[in-house]
Amino acid sequence: MANILNDRIFWKKALKIALPIAIQNALISSFSLVDTVFVSRLGDVSLSAVGMCSQWSFLMNLVIFGICSATGVFVSQYWGIKDTKRIHKTFGIALTVGIIVSFVFAAFAFFAPQLVIGMFNKDKAVIAEGSKYLVTISFLYPAFAVDDIINSVLRSCGKPRLPMISSAVTTAANVFLDYCLIFGKFGFPKMGVKGAALATVISAWLGIITVLSISFKQKNIIITKFSNVFRYSVSDVKVFFSKATPVILNESLWGLGVFICNLVFANMGYEYYAAISILKTLENLTFVFFVGLSAACSVLIGNSVGAGDIKRGIDDSKRFIIIVPIVSAIVGIVSIILRAPLVNLFDLGENLSELTLSSAKTLILIYSITMPSRMLGFIFIVGILRSGGNTFAAAKFDLSSIWLSSLPAVLISAYVLKLPFLVCFTVMYVFEDVLKLILCIPHYRSLKWIKPVTDEGKKALEVFINE
Numbered sequence: 001m002a003n004i005l006n007d008r009i010f011w012k013k014a015l016k017i018a019l020p021i022a023i024q025n026a027l028i029s030s031f032s033l034v035d036t037v038f039v040s041r042l043g044d045v046s047l048s049a050v051g052m053c054s055q056w057s058f059l060m061n062l063v064i065f066g067i068c069s070a071t072g073v074f075v076s077q078y079w080g081i082k083d084t085k086r087i088h089k090t091f092g093i094a095l096t097v098g099i100i101v102s103f104v105f106a107a108f109a110f111f112a113p114q115l116v117i118g119m120f121n122k123d124k125a126v127i128a129e130g131s132k133y134l135v136t137i138s139f140l141y142p143a144f145a146v147d148d149i150i151n152s153v154l155r156s157c158g159k160p161r162l163p164m165i166s167s168a169v170t171t172a173a174n175v176f177l178d179y180c181l182i183f184g185k186f187g188f189p190k191m192g193v194k195g196a197a198l199a200t201v202i203s204a205w206l207g208i209i210t211v212l213s214i215s216f217k218q219k220n221i222i223i224t225k226f227s228n229v230f231r232y233s234v235s236d237v238k239v240f241f242s243k244a245t246p247v248i249l250n251e252s253l254w255g256l257g258v259f260i261c262n263l264v265f266a267n268m269g270y271e272y273y274a275a276i277s278i279l280k281t282l283e284n285l286t287f288v289f290f291v292g293l294s295a296a297c298s299v300l301i302g303n304s305v306g307a308g309d310i311k312r313g314i315d316d317s318k319r320f321i322i323i324v325p326i327v328s329a330i331v332g333i334v335s336i337i338l339r340a341p342l343v344n345l346f347d348l349g350e351n352l353s354e355l356t357l358s359s360a361k362t363l364i365l366i367y368s369i370t371m372p373s374r375m376l377g378f379i380f381i382v383g384i385l386r387s388g389g390n391t392f393a394a395a396k397f398d399l400s401s402i403w404l405s406s407l408p409a410v411l412i413s414a415y416v417l418k419l420p421f422l423v424c425f426t427v428m429y430v431f432e433d434v435l436k437l438i439l440c441i442p443h444y445r446s447l448k449w450i451k452p453v454t455d456e457g458k459k460a461l462e463v464f465i466n467e
Contacts, residue, residue: 077306
């Protein structure tokens with residue numbers, strides 16, 4: 001283990017990518033933390049309603065994440081051979097698809113908010129509060145899609161600092177506007193949950209203005225002629241979707257499975273869902289380490305495979321398989337130790353029930369204990385299999401884990417065995433993680449996950465296999 005980790009080139013490249021992305025996601029998570037802390041002062045109903053709205057955003061985010069993941073597969077391998085022409089075409093296709101998807105989700109949120117919230121809970125107060133938030137937050141969706149795709153291209157080209165700067169601006173703006181618009185400070189109207197949504201929307205669009213302004217000044221990879229980005233052919237689209245379709249379906253259907261699990265939990269009681277909202281906020285904070293690691297893993301492996309350095313790609317994958325469980329165990333232990341003060345942070349206004357608070361503490365304990373297995377499965381799917389080019393296997397293993405194992409187990413636990421909420425939640429994690437690792441590990445060892453999209457990579461793989 002010591003020998004494979006003792007590689008200065010690896011650490012220099014990995015940290016250069018991972019640290020800015022980890023910092024960026026820490027800022028984004030702080031953004032979410034501030035929202036949740038402020039909204040929690042409005043009580044269980046408001047916190048639960050916003051959490052349920054976030055699930056609709058979560059489902060859209062996963063579809064966009066699928067588009068970004070597919071974009072990263074191509075861009076990282078094209079960047080390995082510095083093929084900017086194909087990078088720009090990939091960027092244009094991803095933007096087109098991402099904007100269309102965001103408008104579909106925004107339309108449902110704006111025109112049918114009660115229908116969306118009603119899937120989670122039938123409480124009239126929750127539906128009314130959630131609808132106010134969802135109508136406003138719908139204007140965020142196109143901004144999120146554009147921002148995420150731009151960030152994906154920049155990261156895959158080894159430029160993660162600009163997204164970090166943009167997130168810093170977004171977070172600072174959101175903290176200030178949240179305080180002003182939720183509670184009516186500094187002459188702003190007191191808008192409650194609607195103010196939280198409006199603050200998020202304004203901040204997100206400000207982030208895009210920031211990243212585009214700096215990009216124009218730097219003349220980086222995303223700045224080129226309009227025709228270079230959007231004049232792509234049918235064959236270009238077919239090539240993109242040959243890799244993108246499994247990833248987009250993977251994220252969409254995986255997200256739908258989690259969405260259904262959350263519907264089950266939400267209908268067990270809005271106080272339980274308020275506890276899940278607290279967990280999700282803290283989960284985002286701990287997840288920053290693994291977003292950075294997975295991005296570094298994707299870029300390093302993708303660049304190596306695309307450039308034809310197959311051995312380097314395999315060695316780097318082994319390093320991440322060792323690093324991720326170690327980091328997750330450390331983060332999990334710290335989360336367990338600090339879970340009580342972290343949860344109490346959300347009850348500064350003393351408006352949350354004891355059931356919400358005690359459930360949140362137990363959920364953090366469950367999440368922390370299962371973190372090493374969950375993060376190892378995550379790095380296999382997102383960091384290794386996809387970046388190696390085998391998006392189909394990644395989708396197959398990810399979807400099998402949720403649809404053939406985790407979701408059926410949750411439904412049986414909740415509606416057949418009538419088990420308590422906390423047991424059902426634990427079942428969701430355990431049944432997904434175990435099957436995912438059983439499927440991923442043998443496939444990884446077979447090296448069938450290496451599927452280059454460049455000619456250089458394909459030729460090198462042939463030579464590597466024959467040696």
